Each structure stands twice: as C-alpha cells, then as structure tokens.
Amino acid sequence: MKTLHFSFAALSAFILSSSLFGQNLQLEETQDFEDISVPLGGAEVQIDLADFFTIDGVNGQIVQMNFDQGTINIEMLDAAAPLNVANFLSYVDDDSYDGTIIHRSLEGFVVQGGSFTATLPLESVPTRDPVVNEFALSNLRGTVSMAKLADQPDSATSGFFISLADNSEILDPQNGGFTVFARVIGTGMGIADAIEDVPTWTLTLDNSGFPYENFPMLGGVNDDVSVDLMVKLVEAKRVSMYPEVGSSDSMISFTVGSSSDGIVEATLDGSILTLLSIGSFVGSSTISVSAIDTNGNSIEKSFQALVESSVPAFSSRPLSRTVEIGRSVTVSATAISEGDTTYQWNLDGVPIAGATQSTYMIASFTEADGGVYTLSATNANGTSTSLSGELFAIEKAARLVNISTRGIASTGDETMIAGFFLSGGPGEKKMLIRALGPDLSARGVSGTMPDPRVQLVPLVGDQLINDDWDIGNDLAVVSSYSARSGAQPLVPGSTDAVIAGSFPVTGYTALITPKGGSADGIVLAEVFDADEDNLNSPVRLFNIATRAQVGKGDGVLIAGFWIVGGESANLLIRALGPGLIKQGVGNTLVDPQFRIVNGLGETVATADNWGEVSYKDSLIRETLAAFAEVPDEGSKDAAAIVTLAPGGYTVIVSGVGDTTGVGLVEVFEVR
Secondary structure (H helix, E strand, O other), X not given: OOOOOOOOOOOOOOOOOOEOOOOOOOEEEOOOOOOEEEEOOOOOEEEXXXXXXXXXXXXXXXXXXEEOOEEEEEEEOOOOOHHHHHHHHHHHHOOOOOOEEEEEEEOOOEEEEEEEEOOOOOOEOOOOOOEOOOOOOEOOOOEEEEOOOOOOOOOEOOOEEEEOOOOHHHHOOHHHOOOEEEEEEOOOHHHHHHHHOOOEEEEEOOOOOOEEEEEEEOOOOOOOOOHHHEOEEEEEEEEEOOOOOOOOOEOEEEEEEEOOXXXXXXXXXXXXXXXXXXXXXXXXXXXXXXXXXXXXXXXXXXXXXXEEOOOOEEEEOXXXXXXXXXXXXXXXXXXXXXXXXXXXXXEOOEEOOOOOOOEEEEOOOOHHHOEEEEEEEEEOOEEEEOOOEEEEEEOOEOEEEEEEEEEEEOOHHHOEEEEEEEEEOOOEEEEEEEEEOHHHHHOOOOOEOOOEEEEEEEOOOOOEEEOOOXXXXXXXXXXXXXXXXXXXXXXXXXXXXXXXXXXXXXXXEEEEEEOOOOOOEEEEEEEEEOOOOOOOOOEEEEEEEEEEEEOOHHHOEEEEEEEXXXXXXXXXXXXXXXXXXXXXXXXXXXXXXXXXXXXXXXXXXXXXXXXXXXXXXXHHHHHHHOOOOOOOOOOOOEEEEEEEOOEEEEEEEEEHHHOOEEEEEEEEEEO
16 A cells, blocks of 8 residues: 655554443334224324334434445444443534544554544544543443543543444553443344455555554555545434434434235334225235334235225226227126125116126117216125226227247246237238247347257147258248238348248247257247238137247347337236146246236336236136136136237236246237
C-alpha cells in the first residue's frame, strides 16, 4: 500500500474498553398466528405485528450504523451508562458520525471508529466536552464502548469501539475500566467480523512521520491511499424496533400479502396489518407475513382469513368478456347461502324476466344483450348482490393462428412438446410446424440445441418425423407456407427441423428432442396456421400448447401467439405444473405463474393459482368446454380467461420463488 504524506490533527482517541454478558439477540417469533374471521362488508380487522415478532431482550434505544460492509444495530444500555449513552446519541443526532471511518482494527480484539472523517487529509470529528467514565459492564464480544486517552478515565468524546472477543481481562482493569454503553444486536457481529477481515496497514499520514498502525483499508500494496478503499460508516441514526406510521426507519420491517385479494385485502401501515373483506365474496385467503431485520434475517408466517356471512354471499362473480352476435353465452355466479335461496339476474341493474336460476343462458346473443350483469340472491336473512361482469357484443371474433415457444429441451420428461387441436370443418388445415436450434444461434441466442428433431403424432392417423428441414420435405410447399404465415426463411443446409402439410380435424402432438447423440439446449417450437384464407377457413386452430422445462432468468418458458381478424378474442390460458403429475410427468414445476405481454412490451394480464380467480365457476365451465381437465382443488396451477385485441402476445411462464421444473402452457379459444 503506497503511503501519502499530508498534515492533519493526530489520531487522538486510543482504544481501551469494558464488559457485559454474552449477546446474540436474534429476530424471533413471540406467538403463533391464529386463523381469523373477517366480517363480510363489515368493519376492518387490525392486527399489530409488533405483538408477534421481536428481538428478544431489547428494550433500549436502537441506533442503526450503516457501513459499506453492511448494517450493525446497537442497543443503548441507558441503565448502565446514562451519561455515555446521552453523549453518544448527541453525536448521532447531529450526524457527526455520518461519513466517518473505522480507523483501527485489531484482529480478535476490537474495531474502532467515530474519530475521523472519510476525507483526505483525514479530519477529526468535532467533539464536545469529555464525558464521565461509567464503567459497570464487562467488555465482552459484541459490546460497544467509549474510547479514551491513556491514563485519563474521564476523557471519552466521540470515539467508540466494538469488542470482537471477550476483552474483559484486558480492558476492565485498565484506566478505570472502559464504559460499555451499548451492545450489538441481531446478527450485526457478522458485519463487525467482515470489517475485521479487511486488510490493515501501517500508514504515515502526516509530516510528523507518526505511523498509524492497524488502519483497515481495502486494496493491495500497490494501491494508492483512497477514501473509496476506507471502511466507511455511511450513516448512524436512531431507529425504532418496529416501523411506525410515516417512517421507514426501523430494525424490523414487515411485508404482507393476501393469496385472494379479491376476497380479503391486506394492507400495512407501520406495524399495523389491516384486513378488509372485498365486495360480496366469501371464502378464505391465506395471509402471508414476513418479518425482516436490517441484516436480512427473516421469519415467514401465514394464517387464514375467513369471510363468512348469514345473508347470501358470493364465492364467484360473472365473467366479463366479448360475445359474437348470434352465439350462445352463459353467465353465472356462485352464491353461498343457508336455507332456501332465490335468485334474480339483473342487466344494468334491471331484473331480467324469467332469469331466476344461478346461471343464465342467452341462446342467441344480440346487441341488446350487451351490458352489466349481476346476480341477486335472497334467503331468510336478507339479499345480497354479486360483483358485476360485463358482456360486450362484437360482430366477429378474432382467430388464434399460431404459437411459438422458446424453452430448454432434452429427452424423457424434459422433451419439448408442442400440441395443437383443429376443430370445425369440413376439410383440412394447412399447418407448418418447426423446431429451431441453429436458426436461434444465428440470431445471437446462446446454448441452443444444435440438431433438433420433430415428431408429429396425431390422435388419429400416421405420425411424421423430420430431422433436417430441407431433407424429406417439398421445399416449394415449405416456402409457400412460410411466406403465408410470416415465418422467417431458414438457411439451406441447417439442421433445423420442419413438418409441412394439410391435416384433418383432430389433436396433434409435436415431440421435439435432440437428434440421437447430439446435445440438449434451447429450442424454438413454432406452429403456424398456413391456410390461404385463415380468417374464413372452416377449420380453426382451437388450442395450442407447449410442454417444456421451465428455468429461471433466461430459462423461463416463453410462448408467443398471434390472433388475427375480427374485433377481439376470448382466450383461456393456463400454465400447469402440479396438473402434469397425474399424467406421469416427473420433475414438474411446483408453483407456476405467468404474465401476458403485448407487442409493446406491456403486461396486460397476470395469473397465479387458478382456484383464486374471482370468476372460478366460469373458468371451470370453459375449461370443460375446451375438453381440458380441471385442476385439482387447491393446486397451484395457474389459469386466466382474457379478452385480447388482434395482435401478437407473449406468455412468460416462471416458477414462484424462482422454482424450476417441467411446465405446460396452453392457449384455448373461448367462443
């Protein structure tokens, strides 16, 4: 370490120290949470989270010291050293410690600071009158004591030190004993130990030639002395144990969440958790609570908030969507009620004659049927009305025309599977199916599969296989299909795989694996509707799906699709993980979630646990109508029904908490 010579006041406060009892005062839970009832449409319920978490044994004022290496919280020991506590807090309150340094570090002994600013040349912290010595507690590991001049017991000013070990035998007998005025709490000693690990140097820092020993500074022997390399105390401030209203300065902070915020809303103000039932929904919501201290230690807890009612209440609302004029549509809501219950559907607040069941079907939708629908339910205790759902009349629905999915593909359970289902008729549909690896590499994607193979397996009929796209295909057909569907042309001789042809109405599965002996990797699976007039073809692409390994970061499952023509499309989109287990798939994604992004990069919808959507009965009905299996109750499969304008969209599937595993993304038309 190169030395610099400049003039400044001599380092004045030498260490010496005091004694207490062992401390390792940690964040802990003080009592269990119990399930709680939240009145439907009634008063909010409040819980003070300070009653459930604490740093055990801490009662004094807390000072938070934010170093470059991390945060150290210390508790003032006012009963043992009131004058020294007041002295230290006076320097904290006027920001004297902000931007100072640790100027001495002795391995296995102490780290000392509070005397010099992080400047070159160093400057002494302006001090007040010395404080009287109040030695009462031993200088054990984790104690914070006042530094003072040799042989002057009452000379302490701003300097302080943290004991890294039990120093009672050395410091308690010296200089009248060193006053312990605070102790490190939580896991702050890990930060003190990190400061101890910073290399120390003997530096000549003024023209007197006086050597300053054990000066901690990052860097190596060839580095210049620099403020950036010093161990800096960025800020010292008073904080409370718990967050207070209007202040973020606390040792313990909280985060809260509600698994069904359409049933129970959970909000936080300071340490007060407020629970409020939403609308006319009954049911339960898992309330999650996290307590985190400033060293990053955390405790995660949860409990159930139950919304109940004697009058009818609702666990599901009508679904808002678009409807093609002339098509049938069903609206529904699920009421929970005791005893005999009667129903009445309302359109724009006006009762609909004869609509007195829990579901209401319109055989042929007209413009006059568009509007806001609600369901009123009545029992002996009263009447309640569901949240609304709105139906919008459109002349023509848009169509689903293709899907492209990028993910990691291998063999076995990690085979990428692209499925699609053709409906309608009569006739066939021209389809283009591609598995791209080298093409992705040419676009700058790393880790791609060098030689993908695609195997198309229909529910009825013979299977087709392709390895290299320009071998075994009619290249004129591939070229025309690619041009019509907007697929980017492939490089002749590449090992990307393609299947092109006309296919009858049924279901199809495209299995994408590496060619025998070649490597796994990222692959792009594409399924295109290649009809000349795909907007009016009697055969529709009704469902598209892809199964693949879901990673994290760049390894998430990304499914793109296009809808064209018409005014809008209603789509059922699902991301399955647990639902694949009953199909015999191993290593499934435990808790999938997804978000839908439009062509502008904007998130237009998100989904997590399927059973927590507000229109659950409609979701179940449309799932069955799509000939799909309804996930198990309570499973963490994700699903949503969305209405989207024509354009390109991306579904990004990931695991909650960065979990990984095999996942399935599905897109169904809802008509």
